[in-house]
Amino acid sequence: MQGPVHPQVKAFASWIRAWGKLKLALICQLLFVLCAALLSACYGLVIGSSVDWALIKGALVVSCIFGPLFIAFLFYLVLHLDAALSYLEDSAHQERLLNEGMQDNIRQLNFEIEERKKAFQAKRRAIDELRKEIAERKKAQIELEEQSLLIRSIVDSSPDLFYYRDETGRFASCNKMFELIMGKTASELIGHYPADIYTEDSAQSAILTEYEVSMQPSELTLDVQFVKDDGQVLWFEMRKVPFYDRHGRYIGLLGFGRDITSRKLAEQALEKAYQDKGKFIATLSHELRTPLNGIVGLSRRLLESKLSKQQHGWANTIFSSAETLGNIFNDIIDLDKIDRQDLDIVYQSVPVRQFINDIANFAELLCQQKGLQFTLQCDGPMDINLKLDPTRLRQVLWNLLNNAVKFTASGDITLRCHLDTGSGSLHFSVQDTGIGIAGEELERIFDMYYKSNDGRRLSIMGSGIGLSVSRALVEAMQGTIAVDSVVGQGSCFSVTLPAEQLAQEQPQTIDCPEL
Template sequence: MRQIKSWAQYYVDWLTRLGIIKFSLLLAFFIILLAVAIQVGVTLLLRGNIDTVDIVRPVFFGLLVTPWAAYFLTAVVDELEDSRQRLTHMVSKLQEMRERDQGLNQQLQSNISQLHQQMEETRKAEAARQQAMQDLQSEIQRRKQTQVELEERSALLRSFIDSSPDLIYYRNEQGVFVGCNQAMEALTGKDGGELNGLTPHDVYSQDIADKVVETDGLVFSNSQPYTYEQWMEYPDGRRACFEMRKVPFYDAWGKRLGLLGFGRDITERKRYQEQLEQASREKTTFISTISHELRTPLNGIVGLSRILLETRLDDEQRRHMNTIHLSAVTLGNIFNDIIDLDKIDRHSLQLVPAPMDLPAFLSDLESLTRLMAEQKGLYLHFDLDGEFPEWVRVDGTRLRQVLWNLTGNAIKFTEQGGVTIRVMLTPLPDDKVHLRFDVEDTGVGIPHAEQEKIFAMYYQVDGRQRGIGTGIGLAVSRQLVEAMGGTVMVDSDPGQGSCFSVELTVEQLHQGATEVVSELPSLRILLVEDVELNITVATALLEKLGHQVTAARDGASALAVAHPDAFDLLLLDIQLPDMTGLDVADTLIQRYGASALPPMVALTANLIRDKADYLAHGLRDVIGKPLSADNLKRVLNHLFADTLPPPAPTAAVVKPSRPEVLDLDFLEDYAGLVGKAVLLDAVRLFDEMMPDYLLRLEENLLARDQAAIVSEAHKIKSAAGAIGLKRLHLLAKQAQSPELPAWWDNIADWIAALKESYPRDVARLKLWLQQ
């Protein structure tokens, strides 16, 4: 089949190459030759011989028929070939078209794929966009919700800040207000909008603004919070004390933006503290008064018993007199404990180290303890270990008080046996000596669990004669010893007794004895004392020492005779019927001058006050009651080492008058001039204004604002003087005079006197007007 296709292809190729005419002739020629050959062959096969006709017939027939048939066939074949070529061309075109179609189809598929991909991406992008839109809507909704919550929280926070009674404000780095709460607006009298943009100097008075700016500078310079107290003033003039807290404020990147300020009103706390202090002062006054009232008869008992012990007595009388004397001394030591307890509570306990004759001190301790022990039928062993210096520097009064408490307790809680006192001394470098006092008894003892508790205030051990004593002696003794730099220890077993040990280090003196002068010239002494018993005791003691005594029983009598040249020494009792000894001293100094007066010494049972309080009034020293010969000698030796000049004649002095409640001369003239009704209206106005004045005074006193106190007191002085309230006028005049001695010490009392006196004085003035 392939061979035929090949021949047919040759046929077509020759036809194409030669053309239809030439190929037809050539084909006719070959057909004629084939026909001749077939004729000859068939003839030879059939007949065995060939005739001319046999050759001519096929030639003629071929010449006649063959060209046309060959031409037709060739034309057909040519058409077919042409058709084939066209078909081939068409097939080729179709193939090209197919290939192009395939290419286009592939491109289309690629485009479709890309389109699908783009559509998928578009779908995904649309889905993402829709999701983003949903997320955006959710975020918008969340932000709206957050914004609502923030607004609610902001409103709540603002409401909370505004409802706070504390001041809250914010100032930037330039010290300008940027925000505040309602409490701050009330304080400044400006709302938030008015306050923003203002500086402290635009808002406060000069002194307050200076303090505010100063503390702002401390916060900014140190970048640390700062807390302090400051008195602020409201627009209506009311003052309040605030505890201010200022803290630096930073942004999220650590940059400081300004400061936040907080202020808490502590006026009531200040007022409460002042009330506590006033209560403490009143307690001190009460203790002072009780001490004075009790020491007054005690002074007589101690003094007279001491004087009687130096007279001729039989054994029984001397034993009874010793008992009276020791009881009085014991009571005096209890007073000392109470007074020291009050001083400890007020943190005003002061030690007065002075040269002390140590052997004499130990001798007195042994004598007093032996008397107490003998009265109870106990033995006393008094052992000294070491070489004792003659003089040491220590507060002998406090040390004697401590040892008296320990020995008194030892005898009190011992029924059989006795008491042993051991005193040991150890030399130290730099002229120091270490003293140890052991007070050992054979009494009931103290349980181990109780041994530390006994030094607590008012504590008493169960079973150890509970209820006997005050329960403060050991507590005061420990604090006194610790104040002297020493220690107090106890070692005890129940039923075996107790041993209390006191250890302290003191300074050794080599020339102490030269500080005491054994003999003094006879002194002319003015004794200002209102209690006859005290006069008797003090006079007997002073006259026994060789001095001349003149007694004055009140302040007026003292002022009448206390001429600078009349006496060598003034002993002033502090509590007198008409005035205080301090008033006497102040009046004499004002009258004659401090340099012209003889030495003045306080003679008082009030040991509550510090010695500096007396020295501030020109007094040279203080002698406590009951009178002690040693204390009296010490003061006299300290003040008079040389012979004094002779006395000069006395001069009479007019007794100063006390201020009256009303200025009657002024009131009569004024009422007669303007009429009672006008004056009564002025009194009512003063009565309405006075509570506010007093409130401002108390606030300024709490603030320790001297200028404001003076200003308010001046208003009261002017108003009281304008309506004839003389006592209030004078009290306010004192309060407005800070140059007066001890002004700060007295201002609270003056204000209290104003507060207490004004209702009665106003009522008295109204009554006078009505009558």
């Protein structure tokens, strides 16, 4: 059975399961009857030189009677042989698994033996290390005083000031930098309260953030200004840390101070540069938008005039480039507002149907310029007014529609709008049949200046900031934005916003016509 019969039995058994016993039995019975009839006819021609119909009828009767019995026995035999072969194969597989398990156990036992050997060797090494540590402790006791002197030297040479006050509030220790800043030596400071040496309005008292005697033992970090006698202004980052013994009892206060004058000056310069940047962006936008509007307007007029095919292509390139540059200006201005947290969300009473129709007209114009089919689908009551920021929402939808048209060479663009009155939310989705976005790119598609690494998207003009601005605008309106995409099949950007109904005029559920 392990020879050439084995695959034949398997194949016949698979036919029985695939075709079914009844269907395959009928086919076999038909073949059996045909073969009986053919053999009886051939026998009659060979023996009697004529077709013996009686013989053929007898063969047909015999095949009809004994054929089902033979086929049933054959099916029973094949299925049982197949089950036996499967059992033998499973047994062989289990035997192989058992052998592999025994080999793994042997390897694990050998590994444990090796680990025990290593543990014994490690124990011996630990004993040797313990003996060595005892000898080194004796040596460490001798070096302790030298290390204390070294630590003191390090503290004194530090450019940061340091002081220590005991649990009563008196100075207990300080370094050379603290003496220089406070204008007193360590002998004049140690053992005294700050109030015994400095007045509360003195420049030195600003360094002592816990000037009062009855100070609270709490951790504190703050920036303080120190004015020297010659009028020079210094800034220190002062940090005080309460110090406790091993029993948790408060025993003193550690004070640290770092000169951050250069950092403060840099922060002030950065703040001024930040303000200058906002003014520069506003001025740049104003100065460049005027000539840019002229380019957009004249190029649109040129496209409407009679031009040759080449001239029309040139004019269309000028129009698209100027329009893209204008969108980039808008994104840069919004980015600056977002960065300065100066993005205003102005809610108004917005008629939903009129708003969607305006967006649809814009989208249809974009699609016509590229030969794409635009479809609008609305679900829910549209003839109502909602509390929305139409300018920001329009900017987000225009950005998504522009991207959809930009990355779609052929096919259609679909804008869907759904108002869920139950949850009080307004849903928009922009779906295209474009090049799509790879799965590993979806998490970063809304990042600032991010552009996909595939050559298809990099070859298309874009600044990489439009989706980031859209996400910031949607989040500022307390909404969410998401994307779902398949490479080669297109993308679908979804926006969900809270929708508060302000007024309603004859509410009814009417689907918007598809454009």
